[in-house]
Amino acid sequence: MSGRPLDVLEDALGEPVTVRLKSGEEYAGELDGYDQHMNLVLSRASVADDETASTEDTTIIRGDNVVSITP
């Protein structure tokens, strides 16, 4: 009932997540890592709103761009 945000991220390690950014873009990938600023590491990341969904091995997203993370 009272999972703190970073605890929820910890539990999501290795799981697929959807990350929405302030720019409106949405990344989908597997959560490989994070830190206390909500900087994220996604593997098998693709940008959903892009014209050509790019699949990349690993992407670091700087936390201050993040709106929401949905495991």
Added chain:
Amino acid sequence: MSGRPLDVLEDALGEPVTVRLKSGEEYAGELDGYDQHMNLVLSRASVADDETASTEDTTIIRGDNVVSITP
């Protein structure tokens, strides 16, 4: 009379809340967690202003996007 903001969030744990974001979007869900930055964890979250209200199990919202939280 003098509930501090984080105390009000503590009391709202497990309760339905509406969260307004700077983007104009509104999330509704049950407050599952928070931290001192007002990062939030919502369960059964849906985006009210979206064309298709999406129901998702759990969503983390980064606090710096938040305008207001109404329990």
Added chain:
Amino acid sequence: MSGRPLDVLEDALGEPVTVRLKSGEEYAGELDGYDQHMNLVLSRASVADDETASTEDTTIIRGDNVVSITP
């Protein structure tokens, strides 16, 4: 003559206040709490500039949205 900002908020607890946000919106309500970031708790809050003034029991406003607070 030299009331510091947080002292003025302390004195306004339980009193009606008008809060202007960077978005241009204006909240009116009773000040129920605050913290050092100017995060605010308003009770009986309504949004003055909205088309339909909504009355809500309690609203937390994140401080970084605030332009001014008028007790």
Added chain:
Amino acid sequence: MSGRPLDVLEDALGEPVTVRLKSGEEYAGELDGYDQHMNLVLSRASVADDETASTEDTTIIRGDNVVSITP
């Protein structure tokens, strides 16, 4: 010759000041208080650029909105 910004604010306590905000608005009033974030307390404050100059008893302005303060 070398008055630091907060020293100049200290000297301006009780004096009329004009405060310009990032929004383009201008507040005029008497400086009643301030803190290290340049959060300000103005008494007899009026908004110069508003269509109807509103006179209010006391207004707290959050410092991160401020462009300049002219005693």
Added chain:
Amino acid sequence: MSGRPLDVLEDALGEPVTVRLKSGEEYAGELDGYDQHMNLVLSRASVADDETASTEDTTIIRGDNVVSITP
């Protein structure tokens, strides 16, 4: 050769400076004071880009508006 930014401000005390702001405005005046946030105190300040160049005794500029300072 290696004057740090605050050292250059220290040397400019009492000298005329031009301050460019993120809004595009330009202030000219004599540098009367500063602090570690680059909050500035200008005397005999005028706004160059304004239609009517206003001459004011002393103006405090909040540092987060500053783009550049030219002694």
Added chain:
Amino acid sequence: MSGRPLDVLEDALGEPVTVRLKSGEEYAGELDGYDQHMNLVLSRASVADDETASTEDTTIIRGDNVVSITP
């Protein structure tokens, strides 16, 4: 599985990376250095979205402009 963001940057030293900025620009280059703010040093950097791809020896990118880094 749980590489923290700065660990992934450490592993990418000397490797080619693509850096997306909030402005929409994309830099490609070899990662020569970084710090805890995600300030980056790229060598052989070029701006992909520019009309004329400029090749420069070394470029420092201030971290607060970064959206994502893809090794």
Added chain:
Amino acid sequence: MSGRPLDVLEDALGEPVTVRLKSGEEYAGELDGYDQHMNLVLSRASVADDETASTEDTTIIRGDNVVSITP
């Protein structure tokens, strides 16, 4: 291979640099100083994108405006 951003700035002291700002402007000059916020001191600075390239003795640029620095 692993030059940290501030080390690269240290090495660039006394050398010509190009500084790109979030506003789109570009400054060229000799790097005379910097600090840990990437506040910069340029001598013989000129604004490349301005209609009339102004040559000024010394300019302080506040670090939070900086996108990139190219020695």
